[in-house]
Amino acid sequence: MTEAVATLPLAAGDRVRRRHARSVLGALALSTPALVLLLVFFALPLLRLFWLSVDAGTFLPYEKALTERLYLTVFWETFKIAAAVTVLTLLLGYPVAYFLATTTRLWQFVGFAFVMLPFWTSILVRTYAWMVLLGRNGVVNRTLLDLGLITEPLPLLHNFTGVLIGMVHVLLPYMIFPIYNAMRKVDADLVRAAEGLGAPGYAVFRRIYLPLTMEGVLAGTTLVFILSLGFFITPALLGGGRVAMIAVIIEQQVREFLNWGFAGALSVVLLASTLVVYGLVHRLLRPRFAEGVR
Amino acid sequence: MRRRRISAGRIALDLFVGLVFFFLVLPLLIVFPISFSSAPYLQFPPPGFSWQWYERYFGDPVWIDATILSLEVAAATTVLSLAVGVPLAFALTRVRFPGREAIEKLSATPIIVPTIIYSIAVYGLFAKLRLIGEWYGIAIAHTLHALPFVVIVVTAGLRRFDINQELAACGLGASRLQAVRRVTLPQIKPSLVTAAFLAFITSFDELVIAMFLAGSNMTLPKKMFDNIRMEIDPTIAAISALQIVFVSVLLVLAGRFGEDQRGIANAR
Numbered sequence: 030m031t032e033a034v035a036t037l038p039l040a041a042g043d044r045v046r047r048r049h050a051r052s053v054l055g056a057l058a059l060s061t062p063a064l065v066l067l068l069v070f071f072a073l074p075l076l077r078l079f080w081l082s083v084d085a086g087t088f089l090p091y092e093k094a095l096t097e098r099l100y101l102t103v104f105w106e107t108f109k110i111a112a113a114v115t116v117l118t119l120l121l122g123y124p125v126a127y128f129l130a131t132t133t134r135l136w137q138f139v140g141f142a143f144v145m146l147p148f149w150t151s152i153l154v155r156t157y158a159w160m161v162l163l164g165r166n167g168v169v170n171r172t173l174l175d176l177g178l179i180t181e182p183l184p185l186l187h188n189f190t191g192v193l194i195g196m197v198h199v200l201l202p203y204m205i206f207p208i209y210n211a212m213r214k215v216d217a218d219l220v221r222a223a224e225g226l227g228a229p230g231y232a233v234f235r236r237i238y239l240p241l242t243m244e245g246v247l248a249g250t251t252l253v254f255i256l257s258l259g260f261f262i263t264p265a266l267l268g269g270g271r272v273a274m275i276a277v278i279i280e281q282q283v284r285e286f287l288n289w290g291f292a293g294a295l296s297v298v299l300l301a302s303t304l305v306v307y308g309l310v311h312r313l314l315r316p317r318f319a320e321g322v323r
Numbered sequence: 324m325r326r327r328r329i330s331a332g333r334i335a336l337d338l339f340v341g342l343v344f345f346f347l348v349l350p351l352l353i354v355f356p357i358s359f360s361s362a363p364y365l366q367f368p369p370p371g372f373s374w375q376w377y378e379r380y381f382g383d384p385v386w387i388d389a390t391i392l393s394l395e396v397a398a399a400t401t402v403l404s405l406a407v408g409v410p411l412a413f414a415l416t417r418v419r420f421p422g423r424e425a426i427e428k429l430s431a432t433p434i435i436v437p438t439i440i441y442s443i444a445v446y447g448l449f450a451k452l453r454l455i456g457e458w459y460g461i462a463i464a465h466t467l468h469a470l471p472f473v474v475i476v477v478t479a480g481l482r483r484f485d486i487n488q489e490l491a492a493c494g495l496g497a498s499r500l501q502a503v504r505r506v507t508l509p510q511i512k513p514s515l516v517t518a519a520f521l522a523f524i525t526s527f528d529e530l531v532i533a534m535f536l537a538g539s540n541m542t543l544p545k546k547m548f549d550n551i552r553m554e555i556d557p558t559i560a561a562i563s564a565l566q567i568v569f570v571s572v573l574l575v576l577a578g579r580f581g582e583d584q585r586g587i588a589n590a591r
Contacts, residue, residue: 049418052417052418053418053420055414055418056413056414056417056418056420056423057414057420059410059411059413059414060410060411060414060415060426062406062407062410062411063407063408063410063411063426063430063470063474064411064426064429066407066463066466066467066470067429067430067467067470070445070448070463070464070466070467071429071432071433071441071467072429073448074441074444074445074447074448075436075440075441075444077444077447077448078440078443078444078447081447121343121346124336124339124340124343125340125343125344127336128336128337128340140340140344143344143347143348144344144347145574146348146351146567146570146571146574147347147348147350147351149524149570149573149574150351150566150567150570151527151528151544151547151563151566151570152528152530153528153530153544153547153548153551154350154351154354154547154562154563154566154567155350155351156551157354157547157551157555157559157560157563158349158350158351158353158354158563159350160551160555161353161354161357161365161367161555161560162349162350162353167367168353168367171367198346198347198350201343201347230332255435258437259437259438259439259440261438261439261531262530262531262548266548266551266552276437276439279439279440279443280439280443280531283443283446283535289443289447292443296439296440296443296444299437299440300436300437300440303435303436303437304435307435
């Protein structure tokens with residue numbers, strides 16, 4: 030841009046430069062309202078929270094968060110659940126994405142409706158429904174008992190299983206969409222060529238299809254894992270106080286104990302874990318897979 | 324031989340995917356029969372048909388007030404997030420200027436900050452500013468929550484739009500503002516509709532921020548949360564059924580006037 034401007038006759042160059050300056054000013058003016066909002070109502074409160082966690086000039090809240098057994102257990106539980114949810118959504122989501130990417134137009138439309146409708150339904154509605162379904166006298170247990178498949182009701186609610194089912198249900202679409210997008214970009218000729226050259230089905234999948242869709246898998250797993258770490262509603266309702274995820278503890282610290290310093294410290298640790306996961310995937314894995322594919 | 328093996332695999336896949344679809348819609352389907360139950364408490368299968376839970380919802384001013392508050396907050400969030408998000412999307416797609424990448428990144432960060440952290444942070448600030456319990460306090464916080472979706476969808480829409488059309492309008496004597504209003508905005512209307520839909524639903528369904536900021540006021544999700552915690556009565560099923568119908572209607576409208584469903588999927 031500047032080079033082009035420099036070679037123009039002086040007067041015209043001035044005009045172009047002035048017009049450019051004006052559009053930069055225009056862009057700044059257009060972004061100002063959003064920027065003010067983001068700084069005042071997003072950045073400021075978060076910085077204030079982090080400030081509160083070191084307010085006393087000590088790192089005591091952090092020491093407590095990172096050494097006390099109770100909180101270490103909570104972090105461990107949170108990561109364990111997030112990992113389990115990620116693996117399960119991947120196992121369920123990959124085939125669904127494949128189905129959506131390869132089926133006929135009609136079935137694609139129907140399939141998307143099946144994924145989109147729950148996706149847009151309030152998490153509270155779905156969590157309530159799972160409570161009705163999974164309870165001791167719930168629909169699932171009743172049905173299984175009536176069919177004679179079990180003799181005792183299964184413990185599905187107010188425990189790890191319940192939280193897992195609820196979270197997988199909420200997060201499954203977040204896994205399906207990025208994988209579906211990656212699959213849509215796969216060149217069908219590549220698959221056909223590999224088949225034509227005599228590669229067996231599983232080899233085509235492992236050597237061609239999986240690497241080509243790996244980017245979507247990575248995007249999906251990162252997204253699901255990060256979102257899982259901060260989950261609140263599902264563990265609060267389906268865990269029945271027995272599944273302590275970090276978000277539930279943070280809420281408790283503020284609501285019941287007004288312990289802002291400690292809640293701030295827990296938030297920083299949670300946010301840092303989130304950013305580490307995000308950064309790891311983006312910095313380390315992305316370029317390597319991109320090379321591997323090309 | 325080869326063909327048969329593939330189709331056997333395909334049948335297995337279809338069956339598996341069918342089960343996953345069943346898992347996805349089961350919770351949505353289950354609330355309908357329960358909402359029409361004639362039993363005095365939660366019972367499945369329902370012993371008979373009645374409208375009692377719907378009557379209870381519509382007859383209870385607490386539920387109705389909560390619904391109205393949620394609708395108001397969601398409407399305000401939609402207007403506010405479009406009012407600041409659309410200009411920002413224009414700025415981000417039109418010119419290079421110092422700090423553009425930083426602003427774009429900043430506008431997307433609310434997605435990766437867990438809601439609980441944002442909620443307590445904004446609660447702390449709003450308590451100082453005496454904004455707790457004010458409906459516009461919730462709307463402002465919800466706007467920050469919805470802004471990334473608006474910016475992502477509208478930015479993508481503007482990147483697909485051929486700017487020469489706007490320039491041609493200007494060349495033919497329209498002012499920049501007229502050109503944007505008469506040429507550009509109508510063409511990116513699907514993106515705008517989708518963005519509005521995302522902002523509205525994001526706010527309407529939001530619980531955690533509202534839980535902290537609403538004070539003694541009740542938004543619909545907050546009231547539902549309290550109700551689910553105390554007693555699971557079928558009133559919730561009636562409200563759930565109504566919400567599912569409401570969202571389906573919005574979804575159909577967004578599908579008709581907005582972007583392709585898959586466009587929405589990309590943004591979220």
